[in-house]
Every structure is written in C-alpha cells, then in structure tokens.
Amino acid sequence: MEQENPINSVGVVTPSDFFFGTTDADALPLDSGAKLKNVNIRYEVYGTLSENKDNAILVEHALTGDAHLAGYHSINDKKPGWWDTMVGPGKPFDTNKYFIICSNIIGGCSGSTGPSSINPETGTPYHMKFPVITIGDMVRAQKRLMDHLGIEKWLCVAGGSMGGMLALQWGMEFPEYVNSVMAIATTSRISPQSIAFNWVGREAIMGDNHWQDGEYKEQPQRGLAIARMLAHITYLSDESMRKKFGRSLQNSADYSFDFDKDFKIESYLQHQGTRFVERFDANSYLYITRAIDYFDISDNAEGDLSKAFARMKHAKYLVVSFSSDWLFPSYQSRELVKALLDNGIDTTYCDIESSYGHDAFLLETETLGTLVSGFLSNCYQEGLK
Amino acid sequence: MEQENPINSVGVVTPSDFFFGTTDADALPLDSGAKLKNVNIRYEVYGTLSENKDNAILVEHALTGDAHLAGYHSINDKKPGWWDTMVGPGKPFDTNKYFIICSNIIGGCSGSTGPSSINPETGTPYHMKFPVITIGDMVRAQKRLMDHLGIEKWLCVAGGSMGGMLALQWGMEFPEYVNSVMAIATTSRISPQSIAFNWVGREAIMGDNHWQDGEYKEQPQRGLAIARMLAHITYLSDESMRKKFGRSLQNSADYSFDFDKDFKIESYLQHQGTRFVERFDANSYLYITRAIDYFDISDNAEGDLSKAFARMKHAKYLVVSFSSDWLFPSYQSRELVKALLDNGIDTTYCDIESSYGHDAFLLETETLGTLVSGFLSNCYQEGLK
Numbered sequence: 001m002e003q004e005n006p007i008n009s010v011g012v013v014t015p016s017d018f019f020f021g022t023t024d025a026d027a028l029p030l031d032s033g034a035k036l037k038n039v040n041i042r043y044e045v046y047g048t049l050s051e052n053k054d055n056a057i058l059v060e061h062a063l064t065g066d067a068h069l070a071g072y073h074s075i076n077d078k079k080p081g082w083w084d085t086m087v088g089p090g091k092p093f094d095t096n097k098y099f100i101i102c103s104n105i106i107g108g109c110s111g112s113t114g115p116s117s118i119n120p121e122t123g124t125p126y127h128m129k130f131p132v133i134t135i136g137d138m139v140r141a142q143k144r145l146m147d148h149l150g151i152e153k154w155l156c157v158a159g160g161s162m163g164g165m166l167a168l169q170w171g172m173e174f175p176e177y178v179n180s181v182m183a184i185a186t187t188s189r190i191s192p193q194s195i196a197f198n199w200v201g202r203e204a205i206m207g208d209n210h211w212q213d214g215e216y217k218e219q220p221q222r223g224l225a226i227a228r229m230l231a232h233i234t235y236l237s238d239e240s241m242r243k244k245f246g247r248s249l250q251n252s253a254d255y256s257f258d259f260d261k262d263f264k265i266e267s268y269l270q271h272q273g274t275r276f277v278e279r280f281d282a283n284s285y286l287y288i289t290r291a292i293d294y295f296d297i298s299d300n301a302e303g304d305l306s307k308a309f310a311r312m313k314h315a316k317y318l319v320v321s322f323s324s325d326w327l328f329p330s331y332q333s334r335e336l337v338k339a340l341l342d343n344g345i346d347t348t349y350c351d352i353e354s355s356y357g358h359d360a361f362l363l364e365t366e367t368l369g370t371l372v373s374g375f376l377s378n379c380y381q382e383g384l385k
Numbered sequence: 386m387e388q389e390n391p392i393n394s395v396g397v398v399t400p401s402d403f404f405f406g407t408t409d410a411d412a413l414p415l416d417s418g419a420k421l422k423n424v425n426i427r428y429e430v431y432g433t434l435s436e437n438k439d440n441a442i443l444v445e446h447a448l449t450g451d452a453h454l455a456g457y458h459s460i461n462d463k464k465p466g467w468w469d470t471m472v473g474p475g476k477p478f479d480t481n482k483y484f485i486i487c488s489n490i491i492g493g494c495s496g497s498t499g500p501s502s503i504n505p506e507t508g509t510p511y512h513m514k515f516p517v518i519t520i521g522d523m524v525r526a527q528k529r530l531m532d533h534l535g536i537e538k539w540l541c542v543a544g545g546s547m548g549g550m551l552a553l554q555w556g557m558e559f560p561e562y563v564n565s566v567m568a569i570a571t572t573s574r575i576s577p578q579s580i581a582f583n584w585v586g587r588e589a590i591m592g593d594n595h596w597q598d599g600e601y602k603e604q605p606q607r608g609l610a611i612a613r614m615l616a617h618i619t620y621l622s623d624e625s626m627r628k629k630f631g632r633s634l635q636n637s638a639d640y641s642f643d644f645d646k647d648f649k650i651e652s653y654l655q656h657q658g659t660r661f662v663e664r665f666d667a668n669s670y671l672y673i674t675r676a677i678d679y680f681d682i683s684d685n686a687e688g689d690l691s692k693a694f695a696r697m698k699h700a701k702y703l704v705v706s707f708s709s710d711w712l713f714p715s716y717q718s719r720e721l722v723k724a725l726l727d728n729g730i731d732t733t734y735c736d737i738e739s740s741y742g743h744d745a746f747l748l749e750t751e752t753l754g755t756l757v758s759g760f761l762s763n764c765y766q767e768g769l770k
Contacts, residue, residue: 032642132642192626192650196618199651200611202644207607209594222592226585230615233581238714241577247681255679257417257517259587259671263678265577266584286644293648294640296632326711329623 008088009080010046010071010095015111017042018145028106028141031294034131038120041145042067042111043103046087047095049151054383056151057093057376058142059083059102060159060166063231063288064280066110069102070095085365092369098155098376103145105138105166107288109281112141115214116281127283128214135162135295139169146177155379158182158372160361161328162288165295168336171312172297180316180379182372185325185361187332188305188339189296194327197234198289201227205282214283224282225273232272237324237357241265305339316346316382318375320368322360323353348375393473394465395431395456395480400496402427403530413491413526416679419516423505426530427452427496428488431472432480434536439768441536442478442761443527444468444487445544445551448616448673449665451495454487455480470750477754483540483761488530490523490551492673494666497526500599501666512668513599520547520680524554531562540764543567543757545746546713547673550680553721556697557682565701565764567757570710570746572717573690573724574681579712582619583674586612590667599668609667610658617657622709622742626650690724701731701767703760705753707745708738733760 018041021027027035044067049056059069061082070087072080081102087093093100104112107130115130122129146154157170157178164186171181187194208223210216236244245265249255252262261267301307317340321333330351340347352367354360361368403426406412412420429452434441444454446467455472457465466487472478478485489497492515500515507514531539542555542563549571556566572579593608595601621629630650634640637647646652686692702725706718715736725732737752739745746753 031640128644132644189632191623192630192632192648193618193621193623195632195648196614196626196650196654199646199648199654200615200618203607203611203614204589204592206644207589207611208592222588226588226592226611229581229588230585233578233585236578238576238578238711241581245577247574247577247580259513259517259591259675261584263577263580263584265581269581269584290644326623 008090009084010088012075012077013044013046013068013071013073013081015042015044015067017111018148020144020148028137028144030131030137031134032132036106036113036131036137038118039106039113039141039144040111040117041103041106041113041141043101043145044069044081046070046100047098049099053150053152055097055155055380056099056101058146058154058157058170059087059093059100060157060163061102061105062159062161062163063292064276064285065163066108067102067104067112068110069100083362086369086372092372093158093376094373097380101149103142105288106141107133107138107284107291109284114281115283115287130283130287132290133287134291135165135169136173138291139166139173142166142170143174143177152177154178155383156180156182156376158184159186160184161186161358162292165292168297169295171315171317172300172308175311175315178315179383180318180375182318182320182375183333183336184320184368185322185328185358187328188308188336189298190293191332195293197230198293201230202286202289204230205286211282214286216282219277220282221277224277224280224285225270227285228276229269229273232269234327235358237326237355239324239355240357243355305335306342309339309343309345312340312343312345316375316379317348318371319347319349320361320371321351322356322358322364323351324355325358325360327358393475394469395473397460397462398429398431398453398456398458398466400427400429400452402496403533405529405533413522413529415516415522416519417517421491421498421516421522423503424491424498424526424529425496425502426488426491426498426526428486428530429454429466431455431485432483434484438535438537440482440540440765441484441486441538443531443539443542443555444472444478444485445542445548446487446490447544447546447548448677449661449670450548451493452487452489452497453495454485468747471754471757477757478543478761479758482765486534488527490673491526492518492523492669492676494669499666500668500672515668515672517675518672519676520550520554521558523676524551524558527551527555528559528562537562539563540768541565541567541761543569544571545569546571546743547677550677553682556700556702557693560696560700563700564768565703565760567703567705567760568718568721569705569753570707570713570743572713573693573721574683575678576717580678582615583678586615587671587674589615590671596667599671601667604662605667606662609662609665609670610655612670613661614654614658617654619712620743622711622740624709624740625742628740690720691727694724694728694730697725697728697730701760701764702733703756704732704734705746705756706736707741707743707749708736709740710743710745712743
C-alpha cells in the first residue's frame with residue numbers, strides 16, 4: 001500500500017542541478033586565490049515564485065545537512081527533509097506564500113561539487129586536491145544559482161548553525177540582494193573552543209589509517225565516527241543528556257566491567273557515529289569544518305563587528321539563540337545583535353529558553369516557528385507596501 | 386652550577402614503593418569480583434608524622450597525575466611536583482605542620498601497578514588482561530598503604546578532579562579513618578556528558594591501529610594524543626580560550642588554506658597531545674577513564690545522594706567548585722553540599738569565581754590556598770582539643 005503524504009507536507013520533491021564554470025572565465029574565484037571549475041549545485045525548490053519575484057527565500061543547511069529541506073524523495077520515502085517540521089503548506093516557512101530554495105553547499109557530498117567530485121584537470125576525484133573553501137565561497141556559488149533562477153532579491157536568507165553563518169555572509173557580501181536575514185543558533189565568528197573541537201575531529205579522521213591522505217576507496221569509518229560523536233556531544237546540552245540518558249545502563253543491571261558500551265549514552269553515541277558514516281563523506285567533513293573555522297564576519301573590518309555591518313542599512317535581521325546552546329552560546333548572538341543595533345539595523349532578537357542545547361534549532365519548532373512566521377510575514381508585508 | 390632549591394620547596398624527594406598481595410589471602414579484592422595480586426603502590430611523603438600520628442594528610446592526584454606532588458626528584462630537576470604551589474613549608478598544605486602523602490593510583494602508569502605491569506599469572510604485561518578497576522578499588526589499595534605506614538586516621542583526604550572523587554570515596558568507605566575530606570573541582574557522580582567525552586577519547590585510542598588490542602610495543606600515539614586534546618578542551622573554559630588564544634593565527638598573517646595547524650589554539654592542542662604521549666600509557670588512560678565513568682557515590686544508596694552520606698556524621702567537608710568549570714560544574718558541587726547538609730555534616734562550600742575552567746584547581750592557588758590552609762588548620766586545632 002502506498003503511503004499518503006502527511007498533512008502539510010510539500011509532498012514528493014525532485015532535486016535539481018545547476019552546473020556552471022566550464023570555462024576559465026566562468027569558473028568560481030575562491031578566497032584562497034584558486035578557481036573552481038565545473039561546479040554543480042544541487043538544490044530543491046518548494047512553493048511557487050510570485051509574478052513579481054518578491055517571495056523567494058533561501059534556506060541554508062548546517063554542516064552535515066543537504067538540499068533536501070522538506071518533503072519526500074519518493075512516494076515510499078519514510079524520512080522527510082531535514083526541516084520538514086518548519087517548511088510546508090501552512091508551516092512557518094509557508095510554501096503557500098513563499099518560494100523556498102535550499103541548495104547543498106559546495107564542498108559537501110550531497111550533490112554539489114566537493115572533494116569526492118571529479119577534478120576536471122585530472123579526470124579523477126579531487127580528494128585532498130580540492131581547494132580549501134570558505135563560507136564566502138559557498139555563498140558566491142549560491143549567487144550564481146540565484147542569477148540562474150532569475151531571482152533578483154531574496155525576501156530572506158535563513159539558516160541555523162552553519163546555515164546561519166551563510167545567511168550572515170549573504171547579508172555582508174550581497175546587501176543589495178537581501179531583504180532580510182535570519183541567523184539562528186549561530187555566531188558571527190567561530191570561537192577558539194569550536195576551532196579546537198573541529199581540530200580534534202579532523203585529527204580523528206586524518207589519523208585513521210583508512211584515510212590514506214584522503215585517497216580512500218572505503219571511508220575512514222572509525223575516524224569519521226569519532227569526529228561525529230565528538231561533534232554530537234556539542235550539539236546536546238549537559239541538561240538534555242541528563243534528562244534523556246542520565247547514568248542509565250544499556251543492557252545490564254550492573255556495570256559490565258569492560259570497555260564495550262555500557263551506558264545508554266555510549267550506545268546512543270555509537271549509533272550516531274555509525275549512521276553518520278553511511279551518509280557523509282570524510283573529506284567533505286574536513287573541508288566544511290575548515291570553512292567554519294575560517295568564518296569571522298569581521299575579518300574584512302579588522303575584527304570590528306560593528307564596522308562589519310556598516311553596509312547593511314536596509315535589511316531586517318532576526319537573531320535567535322537558545323539558552324542551553326554551548327556550541328554557539330547566547331552571548332555570541334548578543335554580540336551580533338549589538339553590532340547590528342550599533343548600525344541602526346532593524347533587528348529582532350530572541351533567546352529561547354530550552355534545554356536541548358545547540359540542537360534546539362531543530363527541535364523547538366513551536367517557539368521558533370512563531371518567530372519565523374511572524375518575521376517573514378512582516379518582511380513580506382513591508383515589501384508589498 | 387647546581388641549582389638551589391627554591392624557597393618554600395620541600396626540596397629533593399625520593400619516591401617509595403609499597404608492595405603487597407603476593408598470596409591469594411593478601412590479594413586486593415576488586416569491585417568487579419576479580420582479585421589483584423602483586424600490587425605495588427608508588428608514593429611520596431613530605432613533612433614529619435607527629436608523635437601521636439594526628440597530622441597525616443593524603444592528597445589524591447587527578448586522572449593523569451602521579452605520586453610526585455611536590456619538590457624535585459634530583460638537584461638538577463627543573464620541574465617540581467604537580468601541586469608544588471600548594472605543598473611545602475609555609476604553603477597551604479604546610480609540611481612544617483603536616484605529614485603529607487601522595488600515592489599513584491592503581492591502574493596508573495607512574496609506579497603503581499597498572500595495565501603495563503607484569504601479570505603474575507603469565508609473566509608478561511597485563512595489557513587489556515588487567516582487571517577493570519573502580520575508584521573504590523583505588524581507595525582500598527591506598528588503605529593497605531595506610532595500614533602499612535601505621536597511620537590510624539587521616540587528618541584529611543584531599544583531592545581535585547578525579548582526586549576529589551577518591552577523597553569522597555575514602556569518606557564513604559572508611560568513615561572511621563577520616564577526620565575530614567576536601568573535594569575540589571569534582572563531582573559525586575559522573576554525568577552522561579563526561580561519560581560521553583571519555584567514550585570518544587577511548588574510541589580514539591582503541592581505533593588507532595597501533596593500539597593492537599592493547600598489546601602495543603609502541604604507543605598508539607595519535608589516538609592517545611586525540612584523547613588528550615579532547616580532554617584538554619574540557620579542562621579549559623570558553624572564556625579562558627578566548628582570552629588566551631582568541632582567533633590568533635600561529636605563524637602566518639592570513640589563513641593558510643590548508644589542514645595543518647593554522648590557529649594558535651590548534652598549535653597549543655597539538656603540543657599538549659604530543660607532550661602527553663611521552664609521559665602517559667594509553668592502556669592506563671582507558672582503565673582510569675573507565676573507573677571515572679563508574680564513579681557514583683550514591684550507587685550503594687540507590688542513587689540517593691543524601692542517603693549515601695548517612696554514615697559520615699563525624700567528618701568535616703570542604704567542597705570547592707570554580708564558576709567556569711564545565712566538566713564538573715558548580716551545580717554538581719552544590720548537589721554534593723546539599724546531600725552533606727541533609728545529614729547535618731559540618732560542611733564548608735565555596736564557588737570560586739574564575740575564568741580558568743576546570744584547570745582552575747591547579748591555577749587559582751591564592752584563593753584556594755587560603756581556603757585549604759584555613760580548613761586544615763581548623764581540623765587540626767579541633768583534633769588537638
């Protein structure tokens with residue numbers, strides 16, 4: 001029996017590809033000085049572009065996300081897109097009102113060009129010959145997609161976590177193409193603690209003898225799982241782990257006095273690591289975490305966050321943090337908000353009380369949804385005036 | 386030219402060894418049900434035992450610490466013991482007044498019996514045949530040392546981090562042998578977040594192909610370094626990392642667009658990892674972190690922390706936490722203090738304002754020293770009455 005689409009789902013969606021950069025002139029110039037040729041961008045669209053093209057929203061995914069934002073890839077597909085709770089008819093990102101696009105970042109492994117893609121210079125996969133990219137490079141690649149789609153201005157660029165960095169970068173790089181920015185559970189510059197966690201994660205991948213300087217045929221599974229498990233700890237909070245797992249044991253009534261998984265939290269982490277290895281490329285993990293390390297929106301303003309936003313007079317910002325997020329703690333959002341207000345920018349800020357840690361941006365759907373739908377509605381109404 | 390001993394140093398100290406358990410009857414029964422034979426305990430002593438033996442203090446070291454608490458191992462030794470700032474003539478642990486002992490835990494790799502010791506059953510090193518031990522086992526081994534030294538009651542058992550767990554365990558297991566307990570930057574039960582970090586660290590060691598199921602001839606260097614770097618992040622605080630490193634680059638003026646260490650924090654972590662591998666055994670790291678996972682002082686009281694301390698009517702407690710310690714956050718010390726007060730136990734608690742994170746217990750010498758010397762002095766005075 002075929003399953004019916006759940007209520008409020010965008011239903012079955014088909015990803016599209018946009019390919020550019022076959023010539024030197026059309027190649028994508030990168031922050032490193034290199035140029036990227038033969039660039040594919042995998043994307044999905046939901047809803048309908050209005051006649052005057054004023055309802056287009058770009059949603060940015062997080063580190064290990066992809067273009068599959070909402071809906072299903074087939075009628076038998078059981079797993080919806082990663083933000084399906086937020087995107088669909090009548091949902092906060094309302095596909096009855098808005099035309100929504102999500103594109104896989106370059107450097108990724110879910111359709112867009114990344115280290116596992118073919119290097120046109122050699123005819124073999126890039127692996128570690130892929131150039132080191134930045135959040136800015138990802139955004140400039142998306143700008144090509146925007147032009148290709150004939151969109152002249154985003155109603156909003158929105159994202160959580162790394163997606164929020166891309167949203168901020170859009171506002172910074174292309175202020176004339178952005179009506180509003182939604183920066184959720186994110187930061188305007190990566191802290192040394194986050195750089196440190198990324199470093200350890202990469203060491204685990206590159207230290208796995210299956211990694212083979214990135215030339216692996218089979219994934220460096222253990223190293224990649226370690227990187228994921230480590231990162232996963234930073235996505236939860238001390239409190240949410242105590243509530244969800246506590247010191248509960250997985251199977252036995254007493255400690256097993258060995259080194260196998262004994263506690264529920266260990267079993268959970270291992271499961272997360274194992275699942276991740278099946279869906280994500282280790283080299284992509286290296287490249288994207290490096291891009292995150294390099295993210296500092298104030299780099300072009302000598303580290304002065306207020307100066308950095310001087311070009312952004314006309315966009316509206318929604319900044320949302322979560323009280324128990326210790327990866328990108330609330331104080332980092334407040335720094336961002338201060339810099340926006342220093343420039344007289346129309347800014348809405350909310351620190352949502354939540355015990356879910358960083359992952360709250362995927363879980364606190366109700367509170368976040370109210371903020372998102374209200375903010376988008378305001379932005380859209382103003383555009384119609 | 387020979388260097389002179391710094392002022393207030395205990396000077397040159399020589400470690401001692403206490404060996405027991407050559408017979409089945411004398412072997413150490415473990416929580417796992419196994420028995421440990423041929424047990425060596427490496428220890429150091431400072432100061433002089435008073436005639437009525439009322440001034441003996443046992444100081445417990447942390448995860449990767451050792452018996453070398455203070456002073457120097459030779460006249461040319463440049464590096465003093467790990468808590469030299471706190472232990473010596475006129476210092477908070479005043480060797481002019483007190484007789485101080487520090488002993489390396491069993492399971493360790495700094496003189497006491499651990500996984501790299503010879504298994505008397507086989508005549509070869511235990512490696513992973515070493516039994517899984519607990520904090521309780523470590524304490525019961527130390528009790529043998531206490532008996533051997535003819536000490537009838539500790540004036541105080543004191544420790545920071547894992548050392549604080551041993552101090553708490555002493556009070557729980559041997560209330561009649563303990564006048565006071567000092568639990569610094571520690572917890573009465575390990576949180577799932579800490580268990581998770583330990584799990585990932587062990588995965589890094591056991592996933593290193595040099596580990597060889599623990600039968601390595603050369604250390605699994607990369608895995609052990611990863612475990613250490615990860616743990617090291619948890620010893621610092623977000624704030625201390627921002628103050629000390631920020632986003633500063635190590636060598637270059639701009640990002641180097643590669644995966645080598647670029648930021649100062651990366652370089653610092655790598656240095657910590659490299660240094661650690663030179664001094665610590667990978668299998669010991671596995672065993673000690675597992676012992677920490679299993680630490681829950683309320684295990685014998687069905688998880689009820691207040692009930693757990695019901696036997697401790699007559700000891701005094703000093704509990705100290707540090708405001709930015711997120712490995713064993715202040716709320717965990719407050720839980721401990723509440724359980725002590727529930728039992729009417731004489732308890733002093735201080736949450737020291739500090740940006741140093743967990744490492745504050747080694748760095749906030751001045752504030753901590755005042756608390757320690759006052760507490761010890763009170764305990765000693767009361768004993769003299």
